[in-house]
Amino acid sequence: MPNIVSTPVNTVEDIVNQLTEAVHEHRIQPGTRLREDEVGDIFGVSRTLVRQALRSMAHDGLVTIERNRGAFVARPTLREAREVFQTRVLLEPQTARAAAEAATARDMKVLERHIALEHEALDRGEAGLALKLSGEFHLEIARIADQKIIEDFLHQLISRSSLVIALYWRRRTALCESNAHHELIEALRAQDADRAEDLMKDHLLDLLTQLDLSDRPTAPTSLHDVFPS
Numbered sequence: 001m002p003n004i005v006s007t008p009v010n011t012v013e014d015i016v017n018q019l020t021e022a023v024h025e026h027r028i029q030p031g032t033r034l035r036e037d038e039v040g041d042i043f044g045v046s047r048t049l050v051r052q053a054l055r056s057m058a059h060d061g062l063v064t065i066e067r068n069r070g071a072f073v074a075r076p077t078l079r080e081a082r083e084v085f086q087t088r089v090l091l092e093p094q095t096a097r098a099a100a101e102a103a104t105a106r107d108m109k110v111l112e113r114h115i116a117l118e119h120e121a122l123d124r125g126e127a128g129l130a131l132k133l134s135g136e137f138h139l140e141i142a143r144i145a146d147q148k149i150i151e152d153f154l155h156q157l158i159s160r161s162s163l164v165i166a167l168y169w170r171r172r173t174a175l176c177e178s179n180a181h182h183e184l185i186e187a188l189r190a191q192d193a194d195r196a197e198d199l200m201k202d203h204l205l206d207l208l209t210q211l212d213l214s215d216r217p218t219a220p221t222s223l224h225d226v227f228p229s
């Protein structure tokens, strides 16, 4: 297990990134309590910074803040899990269509670079980073489509998708199939809006079918096991 605290942590963004990565890599389980003093000790930062980081993660749906109880890694119900992907199925095919109509040569380079980085991360065994890049591929398509509001909304949905994967996915290491992303790139390059829309819809429905219908509990992890000092 990589000790990711070796990277110096100075800002709220650093804390958010490291905690998010640990959630993406399923090293911190949904439902784990994130105590401000414990997180502060682990990263060597003030509770003020920790509080800001946890609020930012709550905004992205990764953390739930309960009054008088503190912050926990969010634990979406099976119903919410399905809803995350159903919402993506509603939004993203139209976004892919708009992206196919708007994509420039420069946009195509950005998407190809994304896929290359994802493969490199997988080769290095950095599954959390690969999952993050895989999600960002979808955000990049919303950016190309110039749909700012949908892009913000997707940011939250994709964050939640990683929790859903941790809880309900049949294959624990599931990422977007890179084939699906390659096919999307080709449709965008050809400015084939119909095909881009269909491919995105198929891709997301495919992800939805990977959800396991049986609700199974996972034991919360201790933060100190995740970030050994």
Ligand SMILES: [Zn+2]
Pocket: 134, 137, 138, 176, 177, 180, 181, 203
């Ligand atoms: Zn994908």
